[in-house]
Amino acid sequence: MRVLLVGDYPPPYGGVAIHVRQLHQFLRDRGVEAKVLDIGKGGRPAPDVLPVHGAAAFGLRLAGFTSAGWTVHLHTSGNNPKAWVLAALVGTMPGPRSPRVITLHSGLIPDYLAESQARRVFARTALAGYARVVAVSPAVRDAVVACGVPEEKVVVHPAFCGSQVRPGPVTPEVEAARARRSPLLAMAHHPSPVYGRKQMFRALKLVAEEHPGVGLALFGPGTRSEEFIRDARELGVAGLLEDLGELEHAKALGLISQSDVFIRPTTHDGDSISVREALALGVPCVASDVCARPEGTRLFKAGDERALAQAVRDALAAGPAKVTAPDAGPVMLDLYAELLPSGMAGAGTVNAA
Template identity: 40%
Template structure:
């Protein structure tokens, strides 16, 4: 019945879905989730396009359904076009800077009544520390039917901004199975052959990603387990400066940097590992943690954000505790495949339909 009502609301059955946010590459959490949602909509028979406001926006020509919306002028023009099309809008922002809330506010005024997803575990610190950000977040949220939050801390911070609790929902930002694992880089395969115990981790620039915590923990672990190596991938890991930091800690050769790799290859890297590590100081809901658990790989993650129960947690910012938890995880059996996935596909589809999204192709299972 809900689908029939949504289709009647859509008139001729052609209300497109418009996703707003960063799109791969780079291969960060929000962009990967956005692409997964695009694929979910297409599989379910909906018309969908993406407005890319991320780093790669200038390369978009719209031919694959992804349009350039990264400059102020392009964003404004695309919002006017979206409003004229009577689209269902689903906006994704980190929420950890004022610009993100400006994007959310502008989109809601162009096409009120859509969905907003807030991803970053750093969003509460911004909102609690800045009256301007709190006011802007409240104004932005007022233009959406519902606000989806990657964890409870984000939802609580938005409540403190004055957003009604009934419009807030905590929902993991993860749709499993969007892509299949691909062959990992040759350096990763060689490391698997060289080390009897192999770990893996994703890093990015910024204190919140915990590079120092990870490397200090690996140094402690190396004193007790000379048999282990660690694959590390993500922006900056192929740079000479990262290699120098490894050398200063005596980890050069034991830690194998892979640089930034595409999502299918990163899944291939995870499958090689005995455990995947997430050393962050702040998190929303980590796509990589859920990917690794879904592949049946042990996960050791900091005790921040929204963690699946199958993950082994360590105290954020404490390398000694991370090293101890790695050893404990390795002594236990790996999780079954599919563990911790937290598939939200049906809840997302239901939310889109409740806003009037209608199928382009009749008879497609949604």
């Protein structure tokens, strides 16, 4: 069996990139010959990870794998035109003995597809070349099926490999934050308003009324922007924040493992990998009710900072609750085996240097 994963690969450490790396590692641990076509920014070199820049270079590399009969698994957001053009390209690349699988990661897909008939028609056309479409939530599945994709082609499974959740060492910065703050909350940050920064800041001020020693550790891009600093000052929480900037994934897991509650206050979401990672680490997790959340997540009504603050208080009072984490690795391995043409387990070679 030979599997080519196509998608972003860290850094940066977005959810899709993390899942691609974890699935790649799972396959390698199982003895599967697996490579990654990194279509992101092309970070530091890693074994069997092939950065590609430009459509022509990508097409040539991909054609080599499909002609050699590799199973190709594309990972994309599905919430913008570029993602669907990529899906169409991968799905139509010649290679009749090269099964295609796609995972659609974004919780924004239902809204994106609902905006126009043209988008739904293009999505149906783009997905025609895939043997399986993996949706990360029932809402994403329903949106895809509503476009006319056969229901039997679509499977729902979280983009999460529980066996690969391995926290790195706790950094001195995290140790210092842990020593200063009780309780210590954690949140993945992004400058997009979808991540709910303002709502989190308002809720944090409310939590501080009952827990004056509280601190919120934030990691991710945009924590040093003018907008971030302005919001922190105007909402009265500048003194309650621990700004850790962008962290490597293992260090982010180290932070989460040391926090008392992990918070996901998003206004739109898919199957957030960080929520599942927190739960797998035994850390209480509070998240908005904008989508289906894993068992064990404490939900609050999206847009209601008082409900968010109360959910945080409840989570602090309840303490840790270990949750069994799902693992996409074995599921994908079985799916690849099911799609593999008879007699192709050891066939096909490709010069991917």
